[in-house]
Amino acid sequence: MSFKNIPGQSKTKRILKDTIKKDRISHAYLFTGNKGLGKSEMAREFAQAIFCNKNIADGCGECISCKKFEHDNHPDFHVIDVKEDHSSILIDQIRELQKEISYKPYEADYKIYIIDNAVRMTEQAQNSLLKTLEEPPEYAIIILTNENKNELISTIVSRCQEVKLYNQPEEIIKNYLRDNKSFNKEKAALYANLARGKYKKAVNLALKEDFIDKRDELIKFIVNIDKKDNFEIFELSEKLKNISDSGFPLFELLLSLFRDILILKQDENDKIINFDYKELIAEAVNKFNIDDIFELTNLINQYKGYYYGNIKKELLFPSLFFKIRSKKKK
Ligand SMILES: [Zn+2]
Known part of the structure; x- marks a missing residue:
């Protein structure tokens, strides 16, 4: 060592x-x-x-x-x-x-x-x-x-x-995952982004089956959020609240998703983070306005602050999802 x-x-x-x-x-x-x-x-x-x-x-x-x-x-x-x-x-x-x-x-x-x-x-x-x-x-x-x-x-x-010890730049984590953990370029970029400067978190997320399943569920849910009723929103929120408390990077994932929608809007397909969901995310491109994406990004950051503050978490997630749903073009 x-x-x-x-x-x-x-x-x-x-x-x-x-x-x-x-x-x-x-x-x-x-x-x-x-x-x-x-x-x-x-x-x-x-x-x-x-x-x-x-x-x-x-x-x-x-x-x-x-x-x-x-x-x-x-x-x-x-x-x-x-x-x-x-x-x-x-x-x-x-x-x-x-x-x-x-x-x-x-x-x-x-x-x-x-x-x-x-x-x-x-x-x-x-x-x-x-x-x-x-x-x-x-x-x-x-x-x-x-x-x-x-x-x-x-x-x-x-x-x-x-x-x-300090959170490290995404680039450093990305190179580490590529050189030491044999992640390919896209996978290294995805996990480096979601782990926000913490290399062990990046490695743990990539190994967690639970994370891979819940990420799949969340991305599909957001892309189709206009078709979800209140009950479904409450149900998913409850699940996410529990796993967020044990390290699921919900806010990072949401931010990366809206960042990807924005990038696909500008036709820069090779720069997206959630590369494995490119086709699905492309379906959401025409469903959100650019202004709304910026507004939602600010909102997600704001809710992230609430989450780590002392706000009642039961209502936090549904409220965020209702706001995302309301921005979706019908
Ligand atoms: Zn020695």
Whole structure:
């Protein structure tokens, strides 16, 4: 493994490599950023780079330390996770960490612990971990990952050096999917667009059968929305509300669809995102005015904001679909 396995994030990688090169490694880190950017992968790359015997501020993949790391048997590397049949990381697990961390490293200069999705620690567990963060052994490095630092108790956050990961440009995700995941050009462009800068989300979506089915249903529904009655709109909305809560990119999909309708109106057929539905989307081209498409695009963005705010979600989706239906030429 190497930092190269994570697409983009050049700023973050530079900071991490510099701390290794300049020997300024802290005792505690908090990796933050949206879901799907690869926080946990970045933490692992960082750990491997610290352990690597070649002193190149990255994992070489060849030295004995890298080999052990990549085979999950580096004796100085530990991951604390939720135990089977539990929903959070418990104080007992942190106490175990505290006992274990007091022994010196077996073979490296450091002992590295990763706690992924740190918000899953109970408050007791967090308070207990705080003691270790306040007085860590000189060889200890603890890396927490979490989407948002505000979800953790503030005393933990203030003890950690924050390392931010950022949403990446579509181009970077597209190239990654093409070069590393053998997506063809069109498929790479589609998923890079829908995942909005998050490479893991792009890969997950492409693998999810549920996503492929629901995308099919949504595109067909919108193209034929003038034939749908209120009951059908409520029914689809209910389904979409549930899957949106678990990561279905409804708003991205709607935006890409109206963008495609607009592009087909201008006869630029090779630039559409939903390339596999070109013929179906072409049927919608004469059903929406250009002005209405712009208005709907603004509206979808506005509803996306509502969705992530605290608006009642039950009425959000039907209301959006009624508005789309009302714009459709009869
Ligand atoms: Zn190495």
